[in-house]
Amino acid sequence: MTGTACVCWLLGCLLACAPLVNAQDPLPSPDLNGETVVVYNPDFSQSRELAEYYAEKRGIPQDHLISLACPINDSMTRQEYDNLLRKPLFEALVRRGLWRLGQQEIKDPTTGKTMPAMTVAESAVRVVVLMRGIPFQIQRDAQNPKNTQEDEASVDSELCLLGLPRQPIAGALRNPYYGQDMRFQMFQGTPGLLLVGRLDAPDSDTVKRMIDDAISAEQNGLRGRAVIDLAQKTGAYQEGEDWLTRSAILFRQKGIPVYVDKAEAVLPDHWPLPDTAFYFGWYTTNASGAIASPSFRFQTGAIACHLHSFSGAALRSPDRHWVGPLLRQGAAAALGNVFEPYLSLTVHFDILNQRLLEGYTLAEASWNATPVLSWMNVVCGDPLYRPYAKGPGSSMGEGRDRDYALYQGTALRHPGEDSRELKRTLTSLAETRSKPHMLELTGLLSASEGKNAEAIDLLEHALSLYVIASDKARAHLYQARLYLLENRPSEAKATLQKMIDDPDQKDLPAAQAARLIHSQIP
Structure with missing residues (x-):
């Protein structure tokens, strides 16, 4: 992603970035359902059916469904x-009484x-949902435009400005x-501004x-781990x-266990990542x-994004770029770019995740974290989706979900930079309740803080209690990666060999990752 020229332009001409605030309890819930319109393409198979299905699930009035061929x-x-699209949708919103026009003095x-x-x-409308069948790319008109002056765009980002005075398209x-x-309902600055999401x-x-x-996660709580895959x-x-x-850091502060991969390459094939609720x-x-x-x-209910210039350029493909594959793998929402956006003008992950944890909808959080339109x-996802409408850790659940709720509740009772007391409490809880999974989550906390030796010991403790082969295999792999980070290759190799030789683990998908890493250690 070519970001250098963009950064200078951005800082000099475009933005005064508002400071982030500390995550807080979810704000009161303005109901955006009645201020949402759904746009579908009658010429695209099942587009209307999907629009009607969504409107029924979200209680959106039938007269808020708009057909645009x-x-x-x-x-x-x-x-x-x-x-x-632009003119017919504008006219439909005025004709249906959802927009009232007035004369205003503007500067050309x-x-x-x-x-x-x-x-x-x-x-009377703040959210637009584009259903499968509405195109997502507007092609370039200009020949050889300068960087940051391209006139191609996503349909979605362009429609956010539908109710604002026309501006140059470059x-x-x-x-x-x-x-x-x-x-967004409290934001009164621009009445014609829209939040656009795409199903x-x-x-x-x-x-x-x-x-x-999305609806299930709202009702039952979004629980699980966050995966952060750095590229160094x-x-x-x-x-x-x-x-x-x-x-x-934000996930850690809010009691969501984080697996942070610090290798330059993406996480290897078959690397075990159970219960992934967030991926970035x-x-x-x-x-x-x-x-x-x-x-x-x-x-x-998972939310996922892999940052790349063309991550959303083929979002209806199950195996090209990223948005389509992420949705195919079970994500409820995925964010992307349909053309080269330049780094600074993509969604800012830190703001996005802060807003989600504060109780914003997917559309609110996403566009609040995106500096330009x-x-x-x-x-891509239900724009009305509020994974933390009830606040993090609002319900306990059963099984492993209960482990995540216990972990989160304990973490929220032990705020601050010093996590030693938190880890002592989690370890005691895990031991008294015989919860090796809780020990593993505590090990992830230590690893995310760079305390690799401590994380190795916690994973060893978990291994002594785990009985399911897939749990043992995951703990072995995590230990091996930490040994390598500690420059202890012989111990990493021995840990992987133990896994490969175990008759209960050697045929698991994770064993393929173990063999690959084992072969790369001198």
Whole structure:
């Protein structure tokens, strides 16, 4: 991702980044369902059926479903966008009484002169849901544009500005909601601004599953682990590493166990990542490694993003780029880019995760974390999805879900930088209740803090209590990776060999990862 020129432009011309605030209890829940419209393509198979299914599940009025015939391809020209989407949708919102127009004095961005214009004065719609079948790319018109002055865009990002005065289409435009410390219904600055989400995926069954999973996670709680896959990038790419690092710290503070991979390459094939509720990583062109392995499946309601320039460029493909494969693997939501966005203009992971944990919807959190509009970004998932509407750790659940709830509740009662007392409490809880899984989660906490030797001991303690082969295999692999980080290759190799030789572990998917790593150790 070419970010250097963009950073200078961004800092000089575009943004005054609002400071992050500490995560807090979820804010009161304004109901956005009645302020949501659903747009579908009658010429695309099952687009209408999916729109009706979603509207029923979310209680969206039938007169908020809007049919707009448009190409069934992934992309459309700028002229097609204007004539088949932008103008008809604007007119439909006015005609249905969802927008009231008023005259306003605006400044022409080209001439600098002030002129009267009809703009949205009052709005009864804040969220637009684009169903599978609505194109997601607007093709480039300009020939050889300068960097950051490209005129291609995602349909979704362009529609966010539907109710605002027309602006030049070349380049990105400042997002007035970026970094604002408030729910979108409280944001009064621009009545015509919209939050646009997309229920789209490689197939219709996946879209239905995304809808159902989001509602299930809201009702039952989103529990599990966060996976942060660093790429050890520096220089112009350091910003992305910083977002990931801050996200890991945030998850840790909110009592969500974090697996942080510090290797440059993506996590290897068949690397065990159970109960993954959040995944954030970078930087490969196509889905690969552990997340793409046939044995991997996301936790119900999971939110995922792999940062890459074209991560969402083929979001209806099950195996190209990242958004489609992430949804295929069970994520309820995945964020991406349909064209080259430049690093600074993509979604900022740290803000996104903070807002989600504060109780914002997926659409609110995503666009609050995205500095510009009329650009390349897409949010695939139910835009009304609020994984923490009831607050983190609001229900206990059963089995391993209960372990995550106990871990989170304990962590929230032990805030602060010094985690020693927290780890003592977790270890005692695990021992008295015979919960080796809790010991493993505590080991992940130590590892995320860089205390690898301590994490190795905790995993050894878990291994002494685990009875299920897949749990033992996972603990062995995690131990081996930590031994390598500690520059103890012989112990890493011995741990992997023990796993490979175990008749109960040698045929598990994780054993393939063990053999690969074993072969790479001198």
